[in-house]
Each structure stands twice: as C-alpha cells, then as structure tokens.
Amino acid sequence: MIKTYPFTLDLLPYAYDALEPVIDKETMEIHHGKHHQTYCDNLNKLIGDMIDLQGLSLQELLSSDQLPIKNNAGGVWNHDFFWESMTTPGVSQIENSLKVEIEKAFASVEEFMAKFEAAALGRFGSGWAWLVKNKEGGLEITSTANQDNPLVDGLTPLLAIDVWEHAYYLKYKNKRVDYVKAWWQVVNWDKVEERLSP
Ligand SMILES: [Fe+2]
Structure with missing residues (x-):
C-alpha cells in the first residue's frame, strides 16, 4: 500500500500480547x-x-x-x-522455495542465522539488521543505522529486526543477544516468502 501525507498509524496485525513470551x-x-x-x-x-x-x-x-x-x-x-515481519511464536516455518534461496546465498539456514545475528549484534547504537534481495535477485544481509532503510540503496527488504533498545530493553535489559536469539521464534517466514516473490 502506498502511503502519503497525512500519515496514519496502522493497527498491529495482531494483539499486543500476541508475541509473548518473546516480546512482552x-x-x-x-x-x-x-x-x-x-x-x-x-x-x-x-x-x-x-x-x-x-x-x-x-x-x-x-x-x-x-x-x-x-x-x-x-x-x-x-x-x-x-x-x-512477526507473528505468534512457533507458527511459521521456512518453506522450501525460501530455504533454497537462503542456501544459495549463505550455504545453510544456520549460516544465514549466524550472519544475521552478527549484523544485529554488530550494529553499534541504534539501528536495524536486514535480509534483502539485491538488484541481481540474490539474498544479502545488511544493517543500517538509526532509521535508515536499504531501499535507498536499491535493495529490496525481506526481513528486519529492530535493534533499538526500545525494542527489547524492558524484558531483555542490555542483553541484545538474548533478544536477537529469541526473536527467531516470532519471524513470519510466510511474509518473507511473499516479499521475495511478490
Ligand atoms: Fe523501534
């Protein structure tokens, strides 16, 4: 959906407690x-x-x-x-066609997760880690500072984790690593797949 001025806040696609216990x-x-x-x-x-x-x-x-x-x-x-990018914990799995693309780019799902976590943990201060589709159609991991967005660099976002402290501090305190590792449970892989092949 293309949004223009005046901008309005959409409702969440689920209840505020839907991501419990991963995100309170x-x-x-x-x-x-x-x-x-x-x-x-x-x-x-x-x-x-x-x-x-x-x-x-x-x-x-x-x-x-x-x-x-x-x-x-x-x-x-x-x-x-x-x-x-998120849904109720444990309901979404990586399906075959997405798995094939991930393995093509990162050798394995485990390797992809390790690299994505490294990008999320390596972002100093506030920002985001992203899985993106590049101009050639391949998958890449990137991270941005503040509220910057990879679209500006011609990349298509497929998945993102918010690593600003406001995203995790109440529950995880300063342990960004615990938040990032728990976050995989709420990823909406169906949405990632849809973004990959719209
Ligand atoms: Fe945020």
Whole structure:
C-alpha cells in the first residue's frame, strides 16, 4: 500500500500480547503506541509545513536530503515493515522455495542465522539488521543505522529486526543477544516468502 501525507498509524496485525513470551505486551504497547506513533506525528508536522512534499509517498521520503524527514519517514516505514515481519511464536516455518534461496546465498539456514545475528549484534547504537534481495535477485544481509532503510540503496527488504533498545530493553535489559536469539521464534517466514516473490 502506498502511503502519503497525512500519515496514519496502522493497527498491529495482531494483539499486543500476541508475541509473548518473546516480546512482552508492554514493550509492544510502548513501541507501537508511543515510538511508532511519534515518528508518524513528527513526520506529519514536518510535511504539514512543506506543501511541495505532500504529494510524495512514504517510500520517496526515505531518501529525503532533509535529515528529520528522512529519519521520521524511516521510523514509520521500518516499523510498519517490522510488525508484519512477526507473528505468534512457533507458527511459521521456512518453506522450501525460501530455504533454497537462503542456501544459495549463505550455504545453510544456520549460516544465514549466524550472519544475521552478527549484523544485529554488530550494529553499534541504534539501528536495524536486514535480509534483502539485491538488484541481481540474490539474498544479502545488511544493517543500517538509526532509521535508515536499504531501499535507498536499491535493495529490496525481506526481513528486519529492530535493534533499538526500545525494542527489547524492558524484558531483555542490555542483553541484545538474548533478544536477537529469541526473536527467531516470532519471524513470519510466510511474509518473507511473499516479499521475495511478490
Ligand atoms: Fe523501534
């Protein structure tokens, strides 16, 4: 769905407690209802004063040369994407066609997971780790700082983990590693597959 100004916060595709015990209800309420909402509100405030930008899509605003617009547009886009990347723990499995693509790029699912975790843990400060499809159609892992987005570099996001402390601090405290390793249980692989072959 193409989003344009004024931007509204979508409801989560599941209940706030749906990702328990991996991601607790309170974290989800604050993350969606406060952090995500604030990116949305800030973006509307910024764009509200700039009539020439009001026709641009959210995706187009990701490459704005005005940092506050880029950051808040990324905050809205990335979280929309993140919520849809997750589902109730244990209900989603990697199906064959996705597995084949992962093995082609990373040799094995285990190797892919290890590299993705390394990207998530290696991101200093706040940001994201991503599984992306490159321009040649192959899979790659990347990470971005703050609310930056790989679309800007011509890559197609397939999966992302938010590694800002607000995503995990209430439950996991400073143990990002525990959050990242537990997070695999809530990945919505069906959604990843859909993004790979739309
Ligand atoms: Fe976040």
